[in-house]
Amino acid sequence: MSAFLAMLQRELRLALRGGGDVLTLMLFFVIVGAIVPFAVGPDQTLLASIAPGIVWIAAFLAMLLGLERLFRPDHEDGSLILLRHAELPLSAAITAKLIAHWLVTALPLLLASPILALLLAMDLASFWRTLISLSLGTPALAAFGAIGAAVTVPIRHGGLIAPILIAPLSVPVLIFGVGAITSPQSGAAALFLAALSLMAVALAPFVAAFAIRSAED
Amino acid sequence: MTDQQVYPPIHLRATGLSCGRGGMLLTDQLDFSLRNGQTLLLRGPNGAGKSTLLLTLAGIIAPFSGRFGSPDAGAELPLLHYCGHRNASKPRLSVRENLTFWAKVNGPTGMTPQAALDQVGLGDLDGLDAGYLSAGQSRRLALARLLVSLRPLWLLDEPTAALDEPGHQLVTRLLANHLARGGLAIAATHDPISLPDPSSLSTLLLAGAP
Numbered sequence: 393m394s395a396f397l398a399m400l401q402r403e404l405r406l407a408l409r410g411g412g413d414v415l416t417l418m419l420f421f422v423i424v425g426a427i428v429p430f431a432v433g434p435d436q437t438l439l440a441s442i443a444p445g446i447v448w449i450a451a452f453l454a455m456l457l458g459l460e461r462l463f464r465p466d467h468e469d470g471s472l473i474l475l476r477h478a479e480l481p482l483s484a485a486i487t488a489k490l491i492a493h494w495l496v497t498a499l500p501l502l503l504a505s506p507i508l509a510l511l512l513a514m515d516l517a518s519f520w521r522t523l524i525s526l527s528l529g530t531p532a533l534a535a536f537g538a539i540g541a542a543v544t545v546p547i548r549h550g551g552l553i554a555p556i557l558i559a560p561l562s563v564p565v566l567i568f569g570v571g572a573i574t575s576p577q578s579g580a581a582a583l584f585l586a587a588l589s590l591m592a593v594a595l596a597p598f599v600a601a602f603a604i605r606s607a608e609d
Numbered sequence: 610m611t612d613q614q615v616y617p618p619i620h621l622r623a624t625g626l627s628c629g630r631g632g633m634l635l636t637d638q639l640d641f642s643l644r645n646g647q648t649l650l651l652r653g654p655n656g657a658g659k660s661t662l663l664l665t666l667a668g669i670i671a672p673f674s675g676r677f678g679s680p681d682a683g684a685e686l687p688l689l690h691y692c693g694h695r696n697a698s699k700p701r702l703s704v705r706e707n708l709t710f711w712a713k714v715n716g717p718t719g720m721t722p723q724a725a726l727d728q729v730g731l732g733d734l735d736g737l738d739a740g741y742l743s744a745g746q747s748r749r750l751a752l753a754r755l756l757v758s759l760r761p762l763w764l765l766d767e768p769t770a771a772l773d774e775p776g777h778q779l780v781t782r783l784l785a786n787h788l789a790r791g792g793l794a795i796a797a798t799h800d801p802i803s804l805p806d807p808s809s810l811s812t813l814l815l816a817g818a819p
Contacts, residue, residue, distance in 0.1 A: 398713035402702065409701040470695030473669055477691060479716040479758075 403492030535596035542600035653815030659797035700740025
């Protein structure tokens with residue numbers, strides 16, 4: 393357990409001492425949402441009706457942006473080889489990375505979402521549903537992202553391939569994520585989203601560990 | 610040395626081991642054997658496949674043919690420390706945080722991080738951001754990682770790279786201590802290494818691509 397916590401602590405320290413990485417992601421999320429009113433015009437009712445979709449697209453793009461730092465730095469400085477030989481199982485190390493990744497990429501988005509809700513003229517009820525939907529769905533995005541990042545880590549400049557790889561996996565998350573905000577059966581959509589996240593988070597560390605182990609350095 | 614033998618009897622043998630990179634065969638049909646307290650030095654010109662062989666022994670690259678491990682069927686490879694070209698030290702974490710992390714993740718079975726840092730001569734820099742270390746100092750930090758967790762097999766790739774003269778002696782001293790505890794080591798190096806007990810040293814010359 394102390395090895396797992398050490399891994400988690402290391403990841404959080406690296407991210408939080410990273411000189412504004414977390415803030416950059418938050419700003420990116422807000423800016424993606426903020427340019428939409430300029431593109432589609434200041435029609436309040438139209439904006440409010442497409443707002444859930446925009447929030448989810450912004451969250452999806454912001455989380456793609458953070459993927460690159462999940463395994464790439466460890467691959468480049470040789471830490472990944474050593475983690476394969478660590479006493480802590482690689483899948484446990486990846487679970488710790490995944491938790492840290494969610495805490496430094498998804499949690500800031502949740503904190504920044506009120507700004508976006510304001511910019512997109514969301515009412516309070518749909519804002520709360522958006523918050524719930526984002527917190528239920530982002531773990532799945534992080535987990536699929538971890539798989540994509542692990543598969544592409546041996547490829548030089550694989551950072552551009554990972555998003556293409558995980559976009560199809562993320563489609564259900566977006567469908568049910570937006571459904572949990574707008575659909576009349578939003579409760580059922582939220583439950584499905586939660587199930588998707590639980591399954592993805594439970595399986596992703598093993599899949600990612602397998603991908604890293606089978607990659608030749 | 611005051612350390613007594615701490616590792617169980619280990620016998621490792623490579624039989625018909627061929628390895629290479631990117632489809633190119635580098636080392637063909639190697640056979641060697643290694644027991645407690647012995648070091649195998651890998652020598653050979655640049656590109657002879659020393660690093661590739663070490664990565665293969667560490668299980669990172671699959672061999673083309675042959676096997677490496679205990680001659681007893683079913684026995685697993687003992688725990689090993691791999692120390693490659695890259696030092697795996699993280700900038701933005703202090704020297705001590707780097708080492709404490711590896712101690713916890715690999716199991717804190719060896720020295721305390723502070724004792725290990727003192728041993729490799731970084732005792733006064735424990736609070737410094739590891740990103741500011743020189744090449745030689747990062748290498749010393751990487752060597753300290755071998756000390757905080759006790760593992761019987763060391764795979765060292767150019768352990769003396771970037772190290773100064775006292776650093777070379779440090780590597781020799783660490784290696785001698787490790788062997789005295791009953792450890793095994795396989796090291797690729799261009800530098801002469803003189804151990805107190807020369808009989809524990811054997812050399813494998815790699816010729817390079819045939």
